[in-house]
Amino acid sequence: MARALDAVGERWALLVVRELLLGPKRFRDLSRSLPGMSQNVLSQRLRELEAAGVVRRRRLGPPASASVYELTEHGAELEAVVLALARWGSRRPVPPAGELSVDALVLALRTTFSAERAGALSARVALRLGDDAFLARVDSGEFSIGRGSSEADATLETDASTLRSLVFLGARLDDAAVTGDRAVAERFLGCFPRPST
Structure with missing residues (x-):
């Protein structure tokens, strides 16, 4: 160590x-x-x-x-x-002025994904966060995400701060541009519970 x-x-x-x-x-x-x-x-x-x-x-x-x-x-x-x-850190309080970089937010999705919440969801969701593009896959309770874009069931176009609010703070999906299957986008956003302390 x-x-x-x-x-x-x-x-x-x-x-x-x-x-x-x-x-x-x-x-x-x-x-x-x-x-x-x-x-x-x-x-x-x-x-x-x-x-x-x-x-x-x-x-x-x-x-x-x-x-x-x-x-x-x-x-x-x-x-x-x-x-x-x-x-481990996700269970600690977020500082009032704390913002996440795009990459930090994407990694936060990886660390908080809940297979239980995903259930039978099988989908590809594109995230366009300013100049950054990511493709997330949920399948059989497994989650992966990487840079790049490809054909997706739903696309969320927003900024990192808004995506963080949508995922972790319960903001309404109306705050992002959604193309494709809106129901898939809503289910996807529900796969990431805020860890309890």
């Missing part, structure tokens, strides 16, 4: 890992997803995580020609740890 904390125990380190679990990001995108973290601290954490073999920097080819940060295979093994911490 001490050796693990030497690699990822500094403040913000696991939040950087969380932001990379769903795929590579540019420095600018990481910084935007972690608004309470200064760019200097982000740079330092990325250097430390690179040195520990958790993160690597990669240059994208044309036409993007940009650098991105991504988890190494070793870093990706932290997913279970991050999800377990997220599950």
Whole structure:
């Protein structure tokens, strides 16, 4: 445990890992997803995580020609740890000014999914959250979600804050643009109970 904390125990380190679990990001995108973290601290954490073999920097080819940060295979093994911490933390009170990044919200869906609530639901639901697109699948009590879009039974188009309100705070579905099967969208939103303390 001490050796693990030497690699990822500094403040913000696991939040950087969380932001990379769903795929590579540019420095600018990481910084935007972690608004309470200064760019200097982000740079330092990325250097430390690179040195520990958790993160690597990669240059994208044309036409993007940009650098991105991504988890190494070793870093990706932290997913279970991050999800377990997220599950544990979900039972703690949310700070009044607390907002979730898009990736944090998507991971919150993974940690709070209830197979019992999903019942016999079998559906594909596309989530369009600003510039980010995700495809969620519910089938036989199993839940998966990843970046990208594909044909879906229902599509929810909104922002992260509104989706959080729809899923965890009981907001009405009228606050999001829904295409496809509205009943599927409503059932999907009911699959994520707020954990009790």
